[in-house]
Amino acid sequence: MRNFDLLEPKTVTEACRMLDDGEDVRPVSGGTALLILVKQGLLRPRTLVNLKKLEGANAITRDEAGAVRIEAMATIHQVETSPVVREHLPVLAAACHQVANIRIRHLATIGGNLAHGDHQSDPPGVLVALDAEVELSGTRGTRAMKLADFLLGTYETALEPGEMVTAVTVPPVRGRLVSDYLKFTTGSSEERPCAGITALVRLEGDRPVEARLAVGAVAARPLLLCETDPTEGALPRMAERASEEIDPIPDLRGSAEYKRHLVRVLGRRALAAAWKEACP
Amino acid sequence: MSAVGSDVPRVDGNAKVSGSAQYTADIELPGMLHARALRSPHPHAKLVSVDVSKAAALPGVIAVVTRDDLEGLNPYYGAVVEDQPVLAIERVRCVGDIVAAVAAEEREIAEEAVELIEVEYEPLPAVFDVVEAAAPGAPIIHEERFETQAAVFREQLNLNAGGNVCSVFRAADGDMDAGFADADEIFENTYRMPPVQHGHIEPHVATAVWESPNRLVVHTPCQNAVGLQEQLARIFDLPESGVRVVVPFVGGGYGGKTHARLEPVTALLARKAGRPVQWVLTREEVFLTGRRYGGFVRMKTGFKRDGTLVAREVEVFYDLGAYALSGPANAKTGSYVASGPYRVPNRRLTTYAVYTNLPPAGPYRGVGVPHVAWAYESEMDRIARHLGMDPLELRLKNLLQEGDIFVTGESLVSVGISDCLRQAATGIGWRGREEQADNASEGSLRRGKGLAVIMKSTTTPTASAASVRLNSDGSVMLLTSSTEIGQGVRTCLAQIVAERLGFPVERVTVSAPDTDVTPYDKSTSSSRTTFHMGNAALRAAEEVREQLLEAGAQALEVDKADLELGAGGVSVRGVPDRSLTIPQLLRVKYGDSVGSIFGSCNFQVKGGLDPKTGKGKAAAFWFFSACAAEVEVDVETGKVRVLDIATSVDVGKAINPLQCWLQNEGSMLEALGAAFFEEMVFEQGQPVNGTLLEYMLPSMEDHPERFQSLLVETPHPDGPFGAKGAGEAVIPAVAPAIGNAVANALGGVNITELPLRPDRIVAALAEREAGVSGEK
Amino acid sequence: MRHLITATVNGRERELSVKSSQTLLDVLRDDLRLKGTHEGCSVGVCGSCTVLVDGKPVSSCLMLASNAEGRDVLTIESLARDGNLDPVQQAFLDRQAFQCGFCTPGMIMAVKGLLNENPKPDEAEVRDYLSGNICRCGTYVEVMAAIEDLTAKPQ
Numbered sequence A: 001m002r003n004f005d006l007l008e009p010k011t012v013t014e015a016c017r018m019l020d021d022g023e024d025v026r027p028v029s030g031g032t033a034l035l036i037l038v039k040q041g042l043l044r045p046r047t048l049v050n051l052k053k054l055e056g057a058n059a060i061t062r063d064e065a066g067a068v069r070i071e072a073m074a075t076i077h078q079v080e081t082s083p084v085v086r087e088h089l090p091v092l093a094a095a096c097h098q099v100a101n102i103r104i105r106h107l108a109t110i111g112g113n114l115a116h117g118d119h120q121s122d123p124p125g126v127l128v129a130l131d132a133e134v135e136l137s138g139t140r141g142t143r144a145m146k147l148a149d150f151l152l153g154t155y156e157t158a159l160e161p162g163e164m165v166t167a168v169t170v171p172p173v174r175g176r177l178v179s180d181y182l183k184f185t186t187g188s189s190e191e192r193p194c195a196g197i198t199a200l201v202r203l204e205g206d207r208p209v210e211a212r213l214a215v216g217a218v219a220a221r222p223l224l225l226c227e228t229d230p231t232e233g234a235l236p237r238m239a240e241r242a243s244e245e246i247d248p249i250p251d252l253r254g255s256a257e258y259k260r261h262l263v264r265v266l267g268r269r270a271l272a273a274a275w276k277e278a279c280p
Numbered sequence B: 001m002s003a004v005g006s007d008v009p010r011v012d013g014n015a016k017v018s019g020s021a022q023y024t025a026d027i028e029l030p031g032m033l034h035a036r037a038l039r040s041p042h043p044h045a046k047l048v049s050v051d052v053s054k055a056a057a058l059p060g061v062i063a064v065v066t067r068d069d070l071e072g073l074n075p076y077y078g079a080v081v082e083d084q085p086v087l088a089i090e091r092v093r094c095v096g097d098i099v100a101a102v103a104a105e106e107r108e109i110a111e112e113a114v115e116l117i118e119v120e121y122e123p124l125p126a127v128f129d130v131v132e133a134a135a136p137g138a139p140i141i142h143e144e145r146f147e148t149q150a151a152v153f154r155e156q157l158n159l160n161a162g163g164n165v166c167s168v169f170r171a172a173d174g175d176m177d178a179g180f181a182d183a184d185e186i187f188e189n190t191y192r193m194p195p196v197q198h199g200h201i202e203p204h205v206a207t208a209v210w211e212s213p214n215r216l217v218v219h220t221p222c223q224n225a226v227g228l229q230e231q232l233a234r235i236f237d238l239p240e241s242g243v244r245v246v247v248p249f250v251g252g253g254y255g256g257k258t259h260a261r262l263e264p265v266t267a268l269l270a271r272k273a274g275r276p277v278q279w280v281l282t283r284e285e286v287f288l289t290g291r292r293y294g295g296f297v298r299m300k301t302g303f304k305r306d307g308t309l310v311a312r313e314v315e316v317f318y319d320l321g322a323y324a325l326s327g328p329a330n331a332k333t334g335s336y337v338a339s340g341p342y343r344v345p346n347r348r349l350t351t352y353a354v355y356t357n358l359p360p361a362g363p364y365r366g367v368g369v370p371h372v373a374w375a376y377e378s379e380m381d382r383i384a385r386h387l388g389m390d391p392l393e394l395r396l397k398n399l400l401q402e403g404d405i406f407v408t409g410e411s412l413v414s415v416g417i418s419d420c421l422r423q424a425a426t427g428i429g430w431r432g433r434e435e436q437a438d439n440a441s442e443g444s445l446r447r448g449k450g451l452a453v454i455m456k457s458t459t460t461p462t463a464s465a466a467s468v469r470l471n472s473d474g475s476v477m478l479l480t481s482s483t484e485i486g487q488g489v490r491t492c493l494a495q496i497v498a499e500r501l502g503f504p505v506e507r508v509t510v511s512a513p514d515t516d517v518t519p520y521d522k523s524t525s526s527s528r529t530t531f532h533m534g535n536a537a538l539r540a541a542e543e544v545r546e547q548l549l550e551a552g553a554q555a556l557e558v559d560k561a562d563l564e565l566g567a568g569g570v571s572v573r574g575v576p577d578r579s580l581t582i583p584q585l586l587r588v589k590y591g592d593s594v595g596s597i598f599g600s601c602n603f604q605v606k607g608g609l610d611p612k613t614g615k616g617k618a619a620a621f622w623f624f625s626a627c628a629a630e631v632e633v634d635v636e637t638g639k640v641r642v643l644d645i646a647t648s649v650d651v652g653k654a655i656n657p658l659q660c661w662l663q664n665e666g667s668m669l670e671a672l673g674a675a676f677f678e679e680m681v682f683e684q685g686q687p688v689n690g691t692l693l694e695y696m697l698p699s700m701e702d703h704p705e706r707f708q709s710l711l712v713e714t715p716h717p718d719g720p721f722g723a724k725g726a727g728e729a730v731i732p733a734v735a736p737a738i739g740n741a742v743a744n745a746l747g748g749v750n751i752t753e754l755p756l757r758p759d760r761i762v763a764a765l766a767e768r769e770a771g772v773s774g775e776k
Numbered sequence C: 001m002r003h004l005i006t007a008t009v010n011g012r013e014r015e016l017s018v019k020s021s022q023t024l025l026d027v028l029r030d031d032l033r034l035k036g037t038h039e040g041c042s043v044g045v046c047g048s049c050t051v052l053v054d055g056k057p058v059s060s061c062l063m064l065a066s067n068a069e070g071r072d073v074l075t076i077e078s079l080a081r082d083g084n085l086d087p088v089q090q091a092f093l094d095r096q097a098f099q100c101g102f103c104t105p106g107m108i109m110a111v112k113g114l115l116n117e118n119p120k121p122d123e124a125e126v127r128d129y130l131s132g133n134i135c136r137c138g139t140y141v142e143v144m145a146a147i148e149d150l151t152a153k154p155q
């Protein structure tokens, strides 16, 4: 791997100052995406700012209102095994469990995953379905935005130079959430998702008040469809709509046409599974 | 306990589980430099200029080599055709061709230096499709005239005829026209198999050092130490004894390390630098360095209504890539079995090994056979379905039998093929005709079963030599150039030697190849080692045994025939207290000056085919295998799950049944990957998925839910203890068995191109649907 | 640029001077000459570089060496004690769960990680956990059997 310098800030303020120092500077968290790009010669950073040594930057907490906050340096494995996430956002735990392999999950961070903007990823779709927000910090302060607005396209995010992701938060859920995540790979079990489908049914009392379908890994950004006061009969139509609205990126795993077809099939299945659990 | 036939634990086990096994990249020599190469970004281009001045000036760079450094050498090398330059000379012929290489104090410096090399290319028209490349008018990839050291191939090679067809092989029987005229029906189809990776987890790597201007030492995980020694000697104009090739532990080969790949450049760098050089390929470079041939098969079959095959015409195209390596030999191996392990009275088999502007291929487990097996076994199921026959019955009806005369004119011996097929079928609970009809289905899931059966030759004629040394303390050393690539050859050979001497296996050590010490071996390939080196080791041990018995007979004053040899030494049969220990026997032989007893054997199998007629002796032994698979296809997504898979191999005699199982498990898994998702994709000669992130190998979760490795033992009269070979046996049968199971699950939708990707399955189903509704 | 870090490697606390761009794998192999950890893919896929960091398996080829600061790193070389193999190594030997052996140290370390996290995994859990450790030779059946042996034995 080509040489670079590694700066090691202890605080976010310090980190942002270091990041604000020109083109060739980049943050590195788990390094599982970035180091590959450097090894392959696709990136030539002069300086990397190591966020792994930021103090207390990996906590996962839930506030009184019920919002779950995951600091950016939490590893995918921490998210997957966090009691808070398992109890309150099991679909996120399930999706994170399906990321890569155990060794990568111990290194990779949720912040790095979202900041990387790789569309062939599991967590973004689920988090978009959960209406998550990202918190961004820079030398000019801190701002928050919807993850759906943060993810602009393949390897494209709303991050400004000198800015970093410091946390992702999932707002409180009204009522009860029943959810299902389907990761579909076309080849080996170890592949990136060809499609990552999240289905959510929100219940107030016993009444389903909302259904959501998020499609990740198919298009440049996750697609989210919501339906209020859903009925079982309307679910296939939702999957149909997703398959019509999505703009798939064709690749070796399949043509755009095949991926559209997958979205229809898997969308229907995920919604049906969530519905069955929500309204047995 | 008898050493042969039992699951003797591997002799290299402790080193491997403890992490102390030394692989080539683990070697550090004093003053060792690290290498990196500049590779062509063009699939075909004239090399106008190469300027390395900036790279050479970078601090820490010790040597840079280009075509200018080939002066005074024999710059072209190759296992069968000497068509590959050590470094690109006039032009580059594929993406990844090595243009220049750097040796530097650190890897990063070498990497940086490579980027400072300035090259001017003049792109040339290129050709990537194997059939197009073989056609007249295609851009010519090699204009030079080549040499071949391999006399057997001279006639078959097409080298100087112009065009890209490197070699043609023909085999025939009977009368084609009469055969097809006699047929009730004729099927004609084409099949395709893409290039795939060997996927050895250890990348190619070599360490080279010149001990003096006349003495080159190379460490490399090569499957063919002696062949590499010969090639390096020729390139550098040294006597063979001036080159020492040492093979440390090898992290997987599967054929991918059979031929010289990076050793010539590493040696060239080390010579210029005057220091040891180590070169470890990056995985991206491995993708540009070796692969399995892509293949295209055209197959026409005439058959009777009762299922009897009467005529078959097959044309096969193997895509060699830019250089031939052993391509002509491998193509031949596929060629004569192109009509399958069946009795076909009238057949014409033609094989073309063709250059393309893709990175070079080379032998991969099964060499040319998977390509043709994919075609002929898919075809058998189509015929069975068409005739409403049980695919098992159709095959059994046509399979070759003991004593049959094969298309090569030789009489077949040790033919356990029908047993293999029956055993595999039984292994998954095959129920005969019913398998055609009542497929289980649930929701979008459809189940199906499929079979396939194959035969393969071992490369012939070849030789293997071995020496056995008995030390004065009774320990035994086998000196052999056979390479332990994971297949368990050290253990197997130790078992054979131990068995012959009546010693415990622990007393036998088996060398790693070191061409200074270990004798000639053709190569560790073609499933030939147990048979050839096993025979050599067995006979070398026999010589040692004879000498011990002679010494015993002399000292004990009895006839040799009345003695037996065992762990404790020699004793008179039935009179255990009349015995001599090994040290005592050595004393009888040598007096007080202790020595060792030496036995050796150069085991040769003659044969080969007449290049004009295709007749002769193709194989020292043939091996046979079958596979049966049950799958579940999700017809909505196209995703297939393998529920059950059974393989069966006729190994002659299982020297070590557990290691046979492991060979079959590995073959099955590699073939499973190639059946479902492994595929090297190129766009205009550029690799699209040339990393392990994009091109994945089967994982533990991909492993079928149930797997059985079954063995048939039909002793071979010439094999050691009746053994044949197992390394490659299973691989060609797996993809067609799976393909047939999928076709069966889908009610007869055949996919002719591998891999069976989900999108292909969905598309094929959609096509049928459209066809069916179109007919209405 | 270099970083002075303290890490425990195979039970021994060490002061290490590591380059910014060095991975943990580079330091283990090149500086500490612990060659039992192998490099197969360099991109986190194959698992031949698996080591335990604070008891958890990671791809050392993708972990910056500097992040080993204050951590406890275990490689294959740490397992055998006084000439006795670790139970996991012994189970691999008993089941002959290796061929070329290149993936084996990584596979064994991953199994250590698995049993740290889950002492009694069922087959599905084993497959799920180890599916990122690739063995091209084909030894998955034997690895699963070795784990079964280990978990069947009363601890």
Ligand SMILES: Cc1cc2nc3c(=O)[nH]c(=O)nc-3n(C[C@H](O)[C@H](O)[C@H](O)COP(=O)(O)OP(=O)(O)OC[C@H]3O[C@@H](n4cnc5c(N)ncnc54)[C@H](O)[C@@H]3O)c2cc1C
Pocket: A026, A027, A028, A029, A030, A031, A032, A033, A034, A035, A051, A072, A098, A099, A100, A101, A104, A107, A108, A109, A110, A111, A112, A113, A114, A115, A116, A120, A121, A122, A123, A159, A163, A164, A165, A166, A190, A191, A192, A193, C043, C044, C045
């Ligand atoms: C073998 C393998 C298999 C994989 N399989 C999957 C899979 O199945 N599903 C899946 O979803 N993903 C998969 N991935 C991708 C993996 O999820 C990402 O590599 C990982 O999440 C990135 O996180 P990281 O902390 O390692 O990021 P890094 O590599 O450190 O950084 C990634 C990018 O984000 C930037 N960055 C990092 N942290 C921040 C921050 N806090 N703020 C702003 N910018 C930042 C970096 O500069 C860089 O550009 C796989 C990766 C590998 C290596």
Ligand code: FES
Pocket: C038, C039, C040, C041, C042, C043, C044, C045, C046, C047, C048, C049, C050, C059, C060, C061, C062
């Ligand atoms: S070398 Fe690190 S995972 Fe392959």
Ligand code: FES
Pocket: B201, B251, B252, B486, C098, C099, C100, C101, C102, C103, C104, C134, C135, C136, C137, C138, C139
């Ligand atoms: S034993 Fe060879 S890769 Fe696993």
